[in-house]
Amino acid sequence: MDIDALRTTATALVAPGRGILAADESTGTIQKRFDSIGVDSTEEHRRAYRDMLFTTPDLGDHISGVILFDETIRQSSADGTPFPEVLEKAGMIPGIKVDTGAKPLALFPGETVTEGLDGLRGRLAGYAELGARFAKWRATIFIGDGLPTDQAIRANAHAMARYAALCQEATLVPIVEPEVLMDGAHTIDDCEIATARTLDALYTELADARVQLPGTLLKVNMVLSGKECPIQAGPDEVAEATIRCLTAHVPADVPGIVFLSGGQSDEDATIHLNAMNVRGAHPWELSFSYGRALQAPSLKAWAGAEANVETAQRALAHRARMNGLARSGAYTPELEGRAA
Numbered sequence: 001m002d003i004d005a006l007r008t009t010a011t012a013l014v015a016p017g018r019g020i021l022a023a024d025e026s027t028g029t030i031q032k033r034f035d036s037i038g039v040d041s042t043e044e045h046r047r048a049y050r051d052m053l054f055t056t057p058d059l060g061d062h063i064s065g066v067i068l069f070d071e072t073i074r075q076s077s078a079d080g081t082p083f084p085e086v087l088e089k090a091g092m093i094p095g096i097k098v099d100t101g102a103k104p105l106a107l108f109p110g111e112t113v114t115e116g117l118d119g120l121r122g123r124l125a126g127y128a129e130l131g132a133r134f135a136k137w138r139a140t141i142f143i144g145d146g147l148p149t150d151q152a153i154r155a156n157a158h159a160m161a162r163y164a165a166l167c168q169e170a171t172l173v174p175i176v177e178p179e180v181l182m183d184g185a186h187t188i189d190d191c192e193i194a195t196a197r198t199l200d201a202l203y204t205e206l207a208d209a210r211v212q213l214p215g216t217l218l219k220v221n222m223v224l225s226g227k228e229c230p231i232q233a234g235p236d237e238v239a240e241a242t243i244r245c246l247t248a249h250v251p252a253d254v255p256g257i258v259f260l261s262g263g264q265s266d267e268d269a270t271i272h273l274n275a276m277n278v279r280g281a282h283p284w285e286l287s288f289s290y291g292r293a294l295q296a297p298s299l300k301a302w303a304g305a306e307a308n309v310e311t312a313q314r315a316l317a318h319r320a321r322m323n324g325l326a327r328s329g330a331y332t333p334e335l336e337g338r339a340a
């Protein structure tokens with residue numbers, strides 16, 4: 001294992017003022033996003049959309065890396081340059097989603113286990129060849145009556161540790177992503193407990209698998225009230241609960257924690273990240289790896305039309321800049337009105 005190379009990549013991904021763009025929507029997920037703007041999810045439309053995102057002028061100022069999907073890492077910009085090369089030239093590190101999705105966990109109704117270990121060593125070698133320098137694997141954890149179960153937490157943590165070990169063997173930085181979902185009426189306390197249990201299991205499995213934490217990143221949910229909970233915690237409570245949970249359950253030799261947005265509005269995701277960084281310094285960098293919270297305004301502005309590319313790119317650049325400022329607690333909502 002080349003721990004120096006892994007550490008260098010992991011540290012670069014969480015460099016000050018920058019964060020990760022998650023653009024690794026599977027074919028099913030991007031179809032849902034395109035449905036929202038009335039665009040057919042053809043291979044060419046998916047390529048054109050990602051081309052618009054990745055060629056945004058100066059995107060590398062605030063985006064350190066981009067997570068791609070299997071189809072996307074093989075596609076090219078309009079001028080024929082493969083996407084991984086487009087990103088590297090603009091100062092962004094290409095990454096790849098390698099899990100094959102969350103599937104129902106047998107005998108555990110309402111819970112899932114993420115698949116994708118079969119043949120993973122070979123697939124990682126192929127992705128490295130295509131230019132990927134980091135990878136992502138997402139597990140979904142559900143809060144509900146009696147959920148999450150220890151078995152679902154353990155099964156997901158074990159699979160994630162095996163994935164992370166294979167990544168490090170191939171000199172790809174593994175992003176381990178256990179996502180405790182916002183869906184449901186649970187309280188912020190329920191979320192904190194479920195997140196703590198999930199992180200404890202994950203770091204036990206990673207240690208057992210001999211994964212070197214300085215060559216990894218954690219991608220995780222913020223500690224939030226469930227979407228249907230009648231009492232919604234505000235930004236200070238979210239920041240306090242999230243930092244308390246991470247401080248108690250994430251080892252200090254993890255170089256960075258990159259949050260997913262998970263269905264928060266784009267501005268909430270920025271406000272929450274900022275509230276945590278205002279309270280710095282922390283043992284790890286606290287950054288972002290947003291999908292929806294970075295892309296939503298841009299997707300809407302693009303709406304499938306070539307004529308809208310510039311407006312859509314400005315919308316993405318703006319969100320990237322706002323989140324870049326939130327990295328150091330320098331964001332204020334008043335900045336939203338100003339042109340990027």
Ligand code: 13P
Nearest residue numbers: 022260261262290291292
């Ligand atoms: P969201 O920020 O839209 O939750 O997506 C992040 C991600 O990559 C989920 O795996």
